[in-house]
Amino acid sequence: MKRSEYIAIGAVGLLAVAAFWPRNVTSVGGSMEEAIAPDAQAFSTVEECRMTAGMTAEACERAFAAAQQAAVANAPRFDNQTSCEAQYGAGQCRSSTWNGASVFVPAVIGMLVARSMMNADQPRGQPLYPPRTGPANCPQGASTPGQPECASQTRSSGGAGAVASSGRSYSTGGGTTVSRAPGPDARVRVDARPRTSTATTSSGTVARSGFGSTGSSVSSGT
């Protein structure tokens, strides 16, 4: 039957797509789920990756390089350092260039790897940024109950090597806060879903009619 068949959709780039696009503030039923693969692992360094991920050093390096490369496109981008640091904390942002424009983005402090979603030859690393915290409610070194992203920053001295950053928190490009579950396997635990849609908080509309002038008199379809 050619008019109803099994429908298959390619699985290319699942993780990257899901992480990049901002969650909608008004999503259906209030559930705002960023896809974090169940086997996702978070690493702060290539060395950690090599020791825990069951990947070769070379594969870890490639994944890290891919994460770094994706960072500017993936990261929330800000016009100035102050607004970036308001989200990510003092000293957590760096300047960069985005399509010729000068922008500020949070620094990459790790990468997320999900082996179920990658090609063995080309491990994809998704960049991880500092957890998004307002400076006022999450001072450096503070341990605040109910705010795992704050609390976890004080628990980074637990052991040696790969276990050192167990419990460390990160945020994804999509704004989800994740942390490493305790234990040696670097598995990721989702701590907090984003509250707002993107780093660019929406204020009022300041202009309309900036699109549509070319096609006001003709059909756009082909």
Place this chain on the structure above:
Amino acid sequence: MRRFAIPERPDWRKKAEAYGFPFHSAGGNVYWDESVAWSFTLAEIEDGIEAPTAELEQMCLAFVEEALKSSATMTKLGVPEAFHGYVRDSWSRGDRNLYGRLDLAYDGSGPAKLLEYNADTPTSLFEASVFQWSWLEDQIAAGALPRHADQFNSLHERLVQAFHELRNGERFVLHLAAVEDSVEDRATVAYLADCARQAGHQTRELTMAEIGVTADGQFTGIDDDPIGALFKLYPWEWLFAEDFAQHLQRSRTQFIEPPWKTLLSTKALLPLLWEMAPNHPNLLEARFADDPRAAALQDRVEKPVHSREGANIRIIRAAQEAQATEGIYNGPMVAQALAQTASFDGGHAIIGSWLVASQPAGIGIREDKGLVTRDSARFVPHVIEG
């Protein structure tokens, strides 16, 4: 592959109206024509159309991969330099595409040939997906077609599934925008909005001109609601030239079709594809019009890189102009070898072969009197028998 006369359903106009399907063309001609239909064998559909469609799409995706590496090529494809990075990012991020339509010359006797790729803003979707399908069901029920009759058309199911997969199963609010004045475009958008809702998303329709922007470059809808995802039935080459283009890179709005589709929705694709895969059985020789080899094509079609609805096209036979259409488009031209299309007394038919999420999804056939398929074309249903 044959064309045959078949009695019309007595109530099809009423059904079209119930669907809100505008079955008259802008010029007032009847656009939906079910007094005739085309019949295919399963082998013609699967080997003659479906497989080449899948292969052409893979070729096009490979082409995009290569084109993005060269600023010169992107410029040739009509992307302003300021947006090269924006287009590249949409590809490297893996932005999903929803749909597209390859226009093919095919008459059942030789390989299908690509005439052009409507990769960005294809219309004639509802009639292919829904109205053609209901025609088949009705005609089987009425006994006018055999019970085993089938149709190459899984468009609707695939569209719903593709909307579902746009963000990996996540549900979101989708804005859909078209130009205000085109009834046809708004019907296409209304249909796609319906598919998106069936996939679980919320939808909000608006016109292109109603899109707003905040001080920090976030696109907004009519109620100042942020636009996180926007289906736009509006070509990228127009968007890039308009005022709000300056906000695109900062907006974090997911566009559907994604920016990288602009590389395929220009006829500049045709000579570049030919260069990449010369003599491919599903391609026609094509050259940029200023290439000396263009004039060597004795029987050829000259068309502007960006034109719509068959406007500004010249047909040259034995080095003499045989037909020309008027229109408002100018700019660079391409020349393409004249294809053999399915013909019948007084006209020809071209196959619109649909892709949904880059997979073959069905066909719609349009007939016109001359060799150029214009907005005077009629949509004719098809059936698979045997």
